[in-house]
Each structure stands twice: as structure tokens, then as C-alpha cells.
Amino acid sequence: MQTPAHAGLGDLLSYAHTADLPAGTLVRVPLGRREVLGVVWGSRAAEGGQALLDGSLADADGVLLRPVSAALDALPPLDAHWRALVAFAARYYQRGLGELALAALPPQLRELDSTQLARRLKRRDRKAQLAAASEDGAARAPACEAALAPSPEQSAVLAALEAERTQGQAPRPALLFGSTGSGKTEVYLQAVARCLAADPAAQALVMVPEINLTPQLEARFRTRFAALGEGAVVALHSGMTNPQRLQSWLAALTGQARIVLGTRMAVFAPLPGLRLIVVDEEHDPSYKQQEGARYSARDLAIWRGQRQGAQVLLGSATPSLESWHHSRPAEGEAPAGRYLRLHMPSRIGAGELPRVRLVDMQQQPPKTLISAGLLEAMTQRIARGEQCMVFLNRRGYAPVLACTDCDWKSECPHCSAFRVFHKIDRTLRCHHCGFTERVPRACPTCGNPDIAPVGRGTERLEEQLAALFADIRRPDGGAVRIARIDADSTRHEGALEAQLAQVHSGEVDVLVGTQMIAKGHDFRRITLVAAVNPDSALFSSDFRAPERLFGLLMQSAGRAGRDSAWLAAQGSRAEMWIQSFHPQHPLFEALRGHDYPRFAAQQLKEREAAAMPPFAFQALVRADARTQEAAQAFLNAAGDAAEGLPGADEVMRYPAVPLAVQRVANVERAQMLLESGSRAALQRLLAAWQPVLQELRRGPAGQGLIRWLVDVDPQSI
Template sequence: MAGPHATFPTDSAGKFDDEALTLAAGSQRCRVLLPLPLAGPYDYLAPEGTALAPGDLVCVPLGRRESVGVVWDSSDQDDGEELPVERLKVVKSRIDLPPMTPDQRRFVDWVAAYTLTAPGAVLKMALSSAQALEPPPTRPVYRLVRPDIAQPSAGEVKLTPARRRVMAIAADGMARSAAELAREAAVGTGVVKGLAAAGLLERLEMPSRIEINAPDSARQGPVLSQAQGQAAAALRAMVDSKDFSVSLLDGVTGSGKTEVYMEAVAAALAAGRQVLVMLPEIALSVQVLERFEARFGAPPATWHSDMTQAQRRDTWRAVAYGEARVIVGARSALYLPFKELGLIVVDEEHEQAFKQEDGVAYHARDMAVVRASIGRFPAILVSATPSLESVFNVQQGRYAELRLPARHGGASLPDVEAVDLRRDKPERIPELGAGWLSPSLRQALAETLGRGEQALLFLNRRGYAPLTLCRACNHRLECPNCTALLVEHRLSDRLVCHHCGFTLRRPTNCPACGEADSLIAWGPGVERVAEEAAYLFPEARRSVLSSDTIYGPKAAAEFVRRVQEHEIDLLIGTQIVAKGHHFPQLTLVGVVDADLGLSGGDLRGVERTYQLLHQVSGRAGRESKPGRVLIQTHEPDHPVIEALVSGDRDRFFAAEAESRRDLMMPPFGRLAAVILSSGDLQAVEEVARALARAAPKAEGIQILGPSTPPLAALRGRHRRRFLVKTPRDQRPQSYLRDWLGRIKLPNRVRLQVDIDPYSFL
């Protein structure tokens, strides 16, 4: 069998430990993949008289502990000698859960091969809820001991009117909790427990299950416009074909894309299939969840990092049993154990949040397409500003394209104006220091608030100031673990590293020269913009929205409610306010600093800046009241700003694509990153030099590096990076396997491969 086998240490006499069993040579041998970063499945033996099949979840011995694993498929490429039967461990037990489907097992293997990671590391993402793999908790329920005798004869048990009502409810023989019986009979739970003590009701322990209301696929949706109806019909046809396809639903902000893809969801549900809808920011998806409930009469199941362990357990099991029919989740939801998945929707497909960079590095949008291909069902990618990769695939004929060019319900797109900060300079405020809002933006805010409408000030920078320095010696306060500046958060009186989480109370003296009261904040964050807004518009009700103030779905729901009920006049927010929100009274958006992201060496920096500013601009004027967007910039002639002002998105994308094509960068070429890291600077540099010397020559492949990335140290580890560049028709995986296999990595140096990297920090 290929891969490692389940061999274990012997004692001093050379005997196996007490768990080792010797079975007959005819016992069933099976391969078990464990959720660990191992090279492949381990060989085990099935318990005598037990037949195990691929996909079964099992508990197996591993050294001196036990581990959950999955019986894996045999491989036609197995090589190496099989260990004798007597040297194999025996599977402890089979877990009473639905087996992992063949499609999901193929998906795990595919992701592992593509990302050059151990299959067990990918399986760990699929078995992400440890509690779901254990026997479920139970809850007490009660039922009649003898359903044929609902009312005992007088004298056997004293029956009060309350007891008679309980007995009448329980006469159908169904098991109910004490609370359910008491509620239906309009009595206290003590009455129910008294009947159990009297022997008329028996107490049972029933496995606890999450209660999920089934969505109604036949429920009537909203009236669609002609363009929406045509797009919805096309998506329904793709679902009905029961075959693989990828569609890009490309619609301007406010065009009703969600209502359109819900028609495809309804078609999949009607066909008896499960549906996965992936969102980049699940904590801020309150309005999407509300739309789902309004459309189908029941809320969808959700999957995201803010769930409790109990919620994760219940949802994981509900997906595995097929009870959860619609799941709305973040990127990790892609690895849930779907029993009969039939449609994947990736909303805001362009978002960088779909890219995972720690652990197994993958892009959930691309892996969603792979998962749909393996399962032979449709995938729908949705965006107002699609990624260049998706646009390229449309042009190549790989994806179908459906366009919604106008806003729904007669609303018009907002007017977008550039504010040239070289001429329209913000005024200094004596009480605060430097100002960040230009006279034009101040006037627009005053007019909007004066009409009783809402406004949004957007700055994609958390905290109060991105830099704290000493005016005496110019010392800059940096993170001790990362080559990154500490960001001042004045609301919490802390300096914070946004990369590793290091925090420091703001010192009163400079840590370098000791000068007292010499530290000054440099540059604006959203807290500083909020401070200026409070000074200029003291009567306006304000709220700062960032990942520092929104801690999960409940906080997000409360924020949405406050905006919708007009308890907030002026929002000041980062990128999380730019995505998908529909606020009818919000008519003005002011972008405080549009130049962030327009310069630097990030391959996708300009594209992401355009997408972000376009998205945040789309928050304005989404209903009958016209919207206005003011974009403050020092570069009004930049292609991004010109595209936003003119509304000519396609021209901008064409120019951006042309510049990528000239350099053979994605999507016209392929990239892979190799990142070395260690707490020992000398060790990581030695390995980087050795790896550079070992690089094989190959036609069409270019290796850039080793180089020091902008974050030369991260979380206390020094870093060096290689970038491998190949033509589009040549995947880099086989080259990387050959190259990286030529050196032995010391234990103190970690190597990570990132196929299709998105971040170059």
C-alpha cells in the first residue's frame, strides 16, 4: 500500500503494546485517512465480523491515543511492501454518522494535490467540529406508558384537571419534552414530572437535534424585472440540467442579484438538493439572511467562525444528515459534509476574504468551482465588480455571463465626483490639528444631514492613526514581533499590531529617547475621522463601523437595525460597510482617502481598490432618492478614479487586463509562492540560499527570489519568499514537487506553498 502504515513502538522485549492484536490473514485491510498533516492514509484492520466501506468514519488507535479518521479509497498507484497483518492495528469502532460521500473524498484529494498539502490537513477542515463526531447529547422526553389507556380509572392515580390535560395531549403516543407537554397543556412542568413519578409517563433520553424548518421552494418570490427574469430563467435551466456549469452573474450595485440567484436556489431545493451560499463576511450578512427567510419562509443554516461549539456540532450533523437544506457560510463551509449538494453560489466572488493564507492556502471561489465540477452541478459567481480571473474565464468561454445593467425598481446609480485634494485642501482645526475632510465634502455632509438623510464616510483604515512617532527623535513605534507599525486605537487607549494582535498601552514617554509627551499620531483612521465629524456636526448621531466595533452576527444585526430605523445619521466605516448593505435613507458617500492601494507592488492592489471604491459608492441612493459620491484623492487622473467618475468599468478592466497580459501575470500566467519562515534569521537565510541553488532549470518557468517580503518578520518569525512564474497552460505543482524535494528542511524552518497567491506581504 502506498503511504505510511499503522506501526507502533515496541517495548524493550520487542513486543507490541497491549492494543496490538493478531488477526487471521484473511481479515479486511482498510486505509484510513487521519485529520493530521501526514503523507497519506494509514493501513488498519477492520474488527472481526465488521465490513468497512470507503467514507465510513472510524475511531482508530494512533500511538498511545485514539483518533477519528475516514476509511479512504484504495489507490491504483499503491507501491511499497505491505506490512504483515499481525503488525497492523485494529479499528476501534465505526462512528454512527453518514459516510463521507465519494464526491467529498475526491474533493479532499483534489485540493491536497493542487495546493501541495497533505490530504490529512485538508481532511481536518472537513472534520472541523470535534463534538459532531462524538455521540450527540441527549434530552429527556416523556410519553405515555400505555398509549391505549389515556385516562386511567379512578382510584389508580389521582387525576387533577391539569393532569388530565397532559394525558390527553400525550394520548397520541408521541415523545415530548416536559416543557413541550406543559406548554401544550397549559400547565407547569411539575405536573408532567409528577405523572412520570406516578408511573403514567415514562422518561426517555432522546438524542438532541437542532430544529431546522424546511425552506419552501414553492413560495412566491418578489416580482422580477425583465432583465432579472431572463437571468433567473437561465440559472433555473442550468440547475434543471443537473450538470456542471459556471455562470457569472454580473450586475451593478442595487440591481437585485440576490433575488435572481434565489430563483436558482428554489430550483435546486425543488429538485431535492442542498444549496451552499458563500459570503465573504458572514458576520455582516444580516440582510441576506433576512431575504432568505422572507423568500423561503425559513432561515437558512449558517456556518462561520463566531458560532459556538454546540452550534457547530448541530449544524455539521444537520448538513451530514441532509436536514439543513440551505447553508449560508464563510469559505470554510465549502468543506461541510453535504449529503446531496446540488448548487453553490459565491456571492461577492471578487472578495479577497475568500482566500485562505494560513494552513492550507486555497481560494474558496476557485475550489467552489472544482467542487461543483466533481459533483456535476452548477456554480454561480456573483459580483458587481467581478475579478479579472472570472472576466477572463467568461471571455475564454469557460463561464456563462448574465448581466443586470440597471438598478432595480427605478433607482439610478449615484453621481460620482472626484475631489482634488491638491486644490480643495482640508482645513486645519485648531482644537484637533490636521483636518481630513475637504470643504466640498463638509458642505455635502451639511446639506445631506440638513435634509434628514443619512451619510457615510469611508476610510479603509482601522483605529485612530496608522503611525505613532516621536517629534523629538522621529522614532516610530513598531511591533516587536512583526515588521509592522503599531496602530493607535484611542477608544481603547492602546497601540495594536493588526498582524499578530500584539497590544501596548500608549506610553507617555518616547521609548527611544525618553522625551515626555513627544508622541504624536500621524495620519487618519476611522476613529480620527469620527472625531472630526463630531466637531463639525455635533448634533448628528454617529457610529463607527469596523471589525473593532462589530464582533459577530448579533452586533451586526443591531447595527443594521439602528441604520434602517434611522437611529444613526452619519456612519464612519471601513471596508465591512461596503458589502451588500441596503440602507434606503443613505444618499451620500464620502471617500476620505481613495489613494490607499493605488501604489505599491501588490499585483491586485489597483483592481482591489477599484472594486472596493465601486462597492462603497454603491451604498448611496439605492431607492427613490438620488445618491451622490465624493471621492477625495491626490490623483484625480488615475485610471481607477477616472473609471469611477465616468462609470466605465469595462474600460478600466480592459486596461488592467492589458497591463497584466504584457507581464504574463494572472490570469494570463500562473504564480506560486514559496515562503520560508523561522525564529532563527540565519537558518532561514541558509535554507533560502540552498533552495535557490537547488532550483532545476525548466523551459517557461521563472523563479524570482529569494526576496525579503514587506513583512520581513511576522509573529516572531523571519521570512523569505520565492515567486514561481509559469505560463497559463503549465501548472507549477509538478515542478515544485521536484524542486522542494531536493533539499531536506531543518525542523526549525517552516516552508509553505501558496498556489495562486493573493497577498504579497
């Protein structure tokens, strides 16, 4: 059943059935007054059991067993590999088995009874037969005729993957370290084609970090593998409707789908013929689920590949430091990592990586938005018909609205955060709890009408750029066209695709946006990228902040100059401009040379000295309560109760502290960090701690507590 770990309900519940149901069978069972979906995890004969007068069954101990309402036997059972993946994820991430198993199933499947499911499957089979009848009889083999001729670097990578796959034992996970524009996607396409050609029942899973990257990748895969037939390539992500998700899931389970493309949730797709897993942009923190069961889809993909004998290919221009460390070559007496590292340093078509230019904002006049040099460079490119991209990872018009007379600020009444000013609809909006109000006409505290925005978001940047370029003209004499892509401008269905199409067609001269535009997109005419305010992450308390910033800036730079032939015809060279108050920071020095290995070496040296991941292992225990005192009291009591538990002597437990944003939606939040040099010791403690935490929740220490959770391998602290 779908029961969270903190509910205290056991992982497995027992039911009776007249027949022996195979493990993995989906069933409908009564739970309280409801009928819910369940998964058979195992079965045993009811030896010594007895039938009661009302027709129900009791086991040998006399415990009443309620009968299974119906078995959804029209579907094949979920195989042992899938059940092992779910069981491992539940155990490692300290969640309920049923919570993970049922969350991995399509929402609509949970509502269907056996009759409704049979009707849906019959309708689906009829559509498949009609689609097959309409085909011209072409062979259903992977179509590689449209594949591009691989570059020497791509050929070397594909040969290494083939050698690893055919060596006679489970292939090692491979890290493809390829610069932006080096053709990693083409490697994915050809690796999938070779995998499917080698086995007529093989399936491949291709994962991307964000939903907005799925449509363009899906279009490329559908075009390349059109000969496989209708339904052979499916998508699986939370942006789909419930019927669409169910259709894709069924296609994966039955083997009709040869290729599944999806976000982190796709790691749980039932793929009985899985032979290849591709994790694109493997460094991206979006692969870590941040609500409910906080699993890492990238790490689960590696575990699943090793257990199911599937090859795992991780790709990135800026790999996570964990993957970089695990793929290290042998040096002296130090052994090599357990991953295979593959390298593609060159761009396709002999294109050059963008030249990085740093602007010291301390040398600029106060309140300068765009330095004179950057403004001139953008003006020249717009006049030649080229496109520019300006990156600012903060949406809205301004992060805060303030009164200069009484120091009032637009604080959220429900969160310990400021509400963001959105000028388009004249609202103050909290990006944590969603609380929204109209902008007041005057200061609510002193009545001063001169309340002003402080700071800058993408809305304000778009407005100010429009003013700066008001007198500039395009080659056709028209006004400069500026577009903004962020979570606000793409809220409506189809908005993102429409805006991207405008960029690709050349209708946009300057693209302004957040990290949504910084990765994965193949903009052919963008030749200049600018980051206007990247300094905030340089001195963050989160030790992962520099890694994320370096990756984001490298990915942003990679959007420029991707079409080398067009760039040469323009007589231009791609550039990345970074405006910073700390241009001498080592991070920018490494970025200037596109030198990720240098940056990674420096970061790993610091982390090893501080005993931080990947040289140590962490977990967070978080508590949400009505008051901060109650949250911290629960965590501190839990820390005291951990004494003497298995593994406790090898795990460092830090005192409870508030989160950076300690109140959200009137709920106070606190956390306790656990750290150990032994993953096994940390897991032993967490497993033994679960019943202790549940008991504390019911006792005096749990007064005022709303919930608690465990976050293993946290991505932000």
C-alpha cells in the same frame, strides 16, 4: 489523520478492522498515545496477514496494524464527491490529505466517541420530531409566494440559468455581472427556489465572503423558505459555537438542510444532494484562506460544481479579473471563455447609480480632512434627514505615534511594523502579533511629553467629524449622531447587529467605517458615500492592488441611493465623493462612469503584456525562520534543488526576498515567487518538490527554519 504536509507523515495510515468499512466512514483510531478522529479512505483484504498473540494484526509484510477503536457508523459515510473534493484540494494546494479532511469536519465531532455521537443524534432526532409535530401540516415545498416580481433583467438571467441547467449536460459556471442594487440577491433566492422545486432531494450552497454578511442573508432565506420546515436553512461559519457548527454540519450531511449558507469553510460541507452553488461577491479576497491550507473557496466551488453536476453562479458588481476573463465573449478568432456571462446593469426601481465626484486634495488647504464642498454636501443631506457614509480602510485612531524631537515612533518590538494608536483605551496595539501596551506619558527615548499621532484611522475620523458637525442640526433639532463600525467596535457578540439596526432605523446620521460597511449591506437611507484617503493602493507593489481598490470603491458607492422611491421623495440624488491627490488616475476615470468593463480591459491588457494572472500561474514558497538569512538560505537552496525536477524548465523561479512585513512575532519571513504559463507544469514541479523541501528541512539548509509553506494562486505578493 490531521497531518500537515510539512510534517513528513504520509497522507494515509493503515489500521485493521474486523469488518470491511465503507470509504468515507468516520472512525476513532489510536495515534501515538492519543485517540483521534479519522476518515476511511479505502479498504483492502489483509491477504497473507496474520493475527498476533496480543490480538493485533499484521499485514503480509509483517507490519503491525493497530486496530480501529470504533466506527462512527451512526452517520452515513462521506460520499465520493466529498472525498474527491478534499483529495483535489490537498493535491492542488500542496497540503496533507488528512490536514484538509479533518479541518473540514466540525471541531466538536473530533472529540465525540460513538456512544456520545449516538446520544447526540438521538436527541437531535427527538427535537426534529417535536418540531414536525408542531407544524400545521402545510406542504413542505419551496415557498415562492413571497418572492418579488422579477424585473426584465432578472427574468432574463433566471431563464438563462434554467436553460443552462436543463440542456442535458453539465451546466457551465455562470458569472452574474450585476450593478450594485440590481437585485442579485433576489436572483439567488429564486434560483434556489427553482432548484429545490425541481428535485425533492436537492440541496443548495450559498456562500458569502465574510461572517458579518451572513445574518442578514440568513434572515431573508429563512423568511422566504419557511415552508420547508425547521432546520431546512442552516448557517456554517467560524463565528458559530462548536455545538452550532456540528448541528448544521449534521443537517447538511443527512439532507435535512436543504440550503446551507456560509463563508469559505462551507465549500467543504457534506452535501450529497448538491445541485446549486451560489458565490456572492465572488471577487472578494476573503474567499482565499490565508492560514494553514491556503485554498480558494471560490475556485473549489467551481471545481465541485463541475464534478458533482451542480450549477455554479458567481455574482459581483466588480468581478475578479480571472472570472471576467473566463466569461469573455468570442471575438473574431479568439474563442469565448468557459463561463457564461450574465448581465444586470440597471438598479431595481429605475434607481440611478450614484454620481461620482472627485476632489483634488492638492487644491485644498494643508491638512484638510473634509473638503469644503463635501462638508457642505453632507450638511445639506443631514438637514434633510438623509444619511451619509464615510469610508476609511484603516482602524484605530492613528497608524503611528511619534516624537518630533528624537524621531521615535511606536514600532512593535516583535514585528517590523508600527503599533497603532487606539485612543479609546489609550493603547498602542500591533495589528500583526497583538502586542499591546499603554500609551507612554512621554517619549520613551528622550522624555519629550509632546508625542503626537501621525496619520488617521477610523477612531480619529469619527472624532474629527463630530467636531465638524458640532453646530449642525438634524430635522428634529437634535445633534448629529455619528457611529463607527470596524473590527474594534464590533468585537463583542451582537455588537455588529445592534449597530446595523441603528443605521437601518435612522438613528445614525453619519456612518464611519472600514471595508466592513462597504459591501453587501442594504442601507436604504444612505444617499452620500465619501472615501477620504484611497490613494495608498494606487502605487502598491502588489499588482492586484488596483483591482481591489476599484472593487472596494465601487462597492462603497453602491451603498448610496438603494431606495429610489425614498430618494425621489427627498428630491435628492445619490453621490459618491472621492478625495484624492491623484484624481486624474485612470482608475478614477473608469470609476466616474461606473465603467467596470473599461477598467477590466485596461488591467487585463497590462497583465497580458506582463504575463501575469490570469495569463500565467503563480505560487509562493514561504519560509519562516529565526533570522532572515536562514529563511532566504532555505528558499535559495530549495530553488537550486528544483533544477531537473519535472516541470522545472517551464517554471520561472525568482530569488528569495523578505515579505513586506518581514518580521511578525519575532519570526522572520521570506518568500520565493514561482511563475509559469502552464498550470500543469507548475503543479508538476510543486508535487515533485515536496519531498525535496522536506529533506532540506531536515538538513543543514533547514538550520534555524521554523516552518515552510506553499501558497498556490496567491492573492497578495
